[in-house]
Amino acid sequence: xxxxxxxxxxxxxxxEIGFLTAGPGRAAETALARLLDAGVVRVAxxxxxxxxxxSGGGVTVVExxxxxxLTKPVxxxxxxxxxxxxxxxxxxxxGLRERKLIRNPRPRMRLWWIFLxxxxxxxxxxxxxxxxxxxxxxxxxxxxxxxxxxxVTRAGRAALEGVTGDxxxxxxxxxxxxxxxxxxxxxxxxxxxxxxxxxxxxxNRKRTDNDGAGYGSCxxxxxxxxxxxxxxxxxxxxxxxxxxxxxxxGD
Amino acid sequence: xxxxxxLGVGIGWRPEIDLTVERLPGVDFVEVVAENLHIGHLPESxxxxxxxxxxxxxxAVSLSLGGADEVDLHRVEHLGAVAEAxxxxxxxxxxxxxxxxxxxxxxxxxxxxxxxxxxxxVANVKLAQANLPVPLALENVAALLEWPDGELSEGQxxxxxxxxxxxxxxxxxxxxxxxxxxxxxxxxxxxxxxxxERLAYVHVAGGEQHGDIYHDTHAHAVLPEVLEVxxxxxxxxxxxxxxxxxxxxxxxxxxxxxxxxxxxxxxxxHRG
Numbered sequence: 001x002x003x004x005x006x007x008x009x010x011x012x013x014x015x016e017i018g019f020l021t022a023g024p025g026r027a028a029e030t031a032l033a034r035l036l037d038a039g040v041v042r043v044a045x046x047x048x049x050x051x052x053x054x055s056g057g058g059v060t061v062v063e064x065x066x067x068x069x070l071t072k073p074v075x076x077x078x079x080x081x082x083x084x085x086x087x088x089x090x091x092x093x094x095g096l097r098e099r100k101l102i103r104n105p106r107p108r109m110r111l112w113w114i115f116l117x118x119x120x121x122x123x124x125x126x127x128x129x130x131x132x133x134x135x136x137x138x139x140x141x142x143x144x145x146x147x148x149x150x151x152v153t154r155a156g157r158a159a160l161e162g163v164t165g166d167x168x169x170x171x172x173x174x175x176x177x178x179x180x181x182x183x184x185x186x187x188x189x190x191x192x193x194x195x196x197x198x199x200x201x202x203x204n205r206k207r208t209d210n211d212g213a214g215y216g217s218c219x220x221x222x223x224x225x226x227x228x229x230x231x232x233x234x235x236x237x238x239x240x241x242x243x244x245x246x247x248x249x250g251d
Numbered sequence: 252x253x254x255x256x257x258l259g260v261g262i263g264w265r266p267e268i269d270l271t272v273e274r275l276p277g278v279d280f281v282e283v284v285a286e287n288l289h290i291g292h293l294p295e296s297x298x299x300x301x302x303x304x305x306x307x308x309x310x311a312v313s314l315s316l317g318g319a320d321e322v323d324l325h326r327v328e329h330l331g332a333v334a335e336a337x338x339x340x341x342x343x344x345x346x347x348x349x350x351x352x353x354x355x356x357x358x359x360x361x362x363x364x365x366x367x368x369x370x371x372x373v374a375n376v377k378l379a380q381a382n383l384p385v386p387l388a389l390e391n392v393a394a395l396l397e398w399p400d401g402e403l404s405e406g407q408x409x410x411x412x413x414x415x416x417x418x419x420x421x422x423x424x425x426x427x428x429x430x431x432x433x434x435x436x437x438x439x440x441x442x443x444x445x446x447x448e449r450l451a452y453v454h455v456a457g458g459e460q461h462g463d464i465y466h467d468t469h470a471h472a473v474l475p476e477v478l479e480v481x482x483x484x485x486x487x488x489x490x491x492x493x494x495x496x497x498x499x500x501x502x503x504x505x506x507x508x509x510x511x512x513x514x515x516x517x518x519x520x521h522r523g
Binding site for chain 2: 043044045046048052053054055073191
């Protein structure tokens with residue numbers, strides 16, 4: 001089993017690291033990675049996941065629920081997706097919220113920059129008419145508000161600092177099955193055919209009104225994709241300061 | 252049969268464990284259920300194994316050669332086509348019937364061991380052989396009942412079948428063990444009576460006792476007693492191949508590997 005990882009003063013489970021890194025989809029991938037790593041489930045070439053007979057159960061509630069759904073073989077991507085949408089995942093999310101590692105994200109408004117532009121003009125005008133400073137401040141405030149806020153808090157990002165992919169489960173937490181580390185596909189660490197890995201839905205990078213809305217029930221606290229495609233997907237073994245959120249899925 | 256003298260130790264390829272089969276060490280050959288394969292669309296895993304040079308042997312379950320119904324030549328042709336698609340040196344089915352009167356039993360039903368039933372079986376086997384591109388091997392089944400008025404022992408029945416059809420034998424030691432437990436077959440007498448020089452290869456599988464009945468489930472671990480029957484067989488003849496069958500409740504890769512190793516140990520013990 002992968003031991004919980006301590007970062008600064010916060011102890012995070014691999015699933016929590018996955019969640020903070022890229023949302024519930026990534027946490028679900030991490031749970032599946034742990035089950036694969038422990039030999040509790042196996043994957044067939046056609047992508048169907050099935051439990052290994054008498055190989056033990058899940059360690060976490062997310063894993064246990066995931067296993068409970070495998071009364072018959074289920075496609076790899078569907079296992080992840082169902083888990084990302086599960087009640088157990090919302091419990092995990094709630095736990096992170098209570099620890100103030102995530103918060104309700106504030107969606108970015110499409111025209112957030114208009115407040116900034118108008119506020120800037122007003123600020124210039126305020127050089128000659130100081131009473132306009134109030135409006136300038138209000139517009140800058142509106143710009144800040146409409147820019148949105150990432151669901152992972154500063155504390156959440158701090159907790160992720162220094163987390164590295166010491167083993168293949170943590171590597172999935174940080175990069176997803178679809179990610180690449182050191183020029184190698186993460187899925188290869190589990191000897192998974194790329195066709196299987198590709199069943200994990202891609203993270204939806206397009207921001208929506210709900211933000212962090214990749215697949216899965218991001219709801220709130222799914223993370224936004226501030227890391228984009230470079231920070232989380234390749235090369236380094238750590239996502240750095242976190243904030244690599246998104247709806248989940250792989251990088 | 253040239254080319255299959257030394258198959259080694261193998262495992263039944265099943266889609267649920269295809270990646271396991273691919274990466275397990277010590278898999279010298281595999282067997283596929285012919286009815287589950289489509290010509291022109293072989294599973295990627297089977298194609299990969301073929302590329303690696305792993306022999307793939309088609310095993311049928313639906314020819315119903317022991318039945319009184321006419322042999323369904325479409326099924327025979329499919330089996331032959333699968334054999335050609337995978338370049339198999341031989342194919343196999345069972346000494347059984349699975350259909351009668353338009354009904355499908357869903358099970359491999361034992362054939363009455365009478366001379367009349369043997370005549371029917373021989374005729375069906377010859378018809379199948381005439382329509383197959385490769386030799387046919389036939390497997391002893393696990394029976395939960397014996398038909399009344401049997402005239403031959405199971406060994407004698409198979410020996411005569413081989414003599415009259417020139418077919419090969421696929422001896423399932425787990426079925427032999429099950430028959431010993433359930434209907435009193437004597438494994439040693441069985442092995443004494445069958446022509447071991449016509450042995451194509453051997454099946455090994457796990458099972459479980461339920462009440463008074465031993466079930467050849469292919470879903471449980473191989474019992475030491477089954478390996479003892481294999482040991483008895485290997486003391487008489489060096490089998491060209493031995494194959495582990497597992498069809499459900501697939502255990503870990505390590506457990507499957509251990510079962511293969513246990514089989515190999517029995518085989519190697521007699522090869523010196």
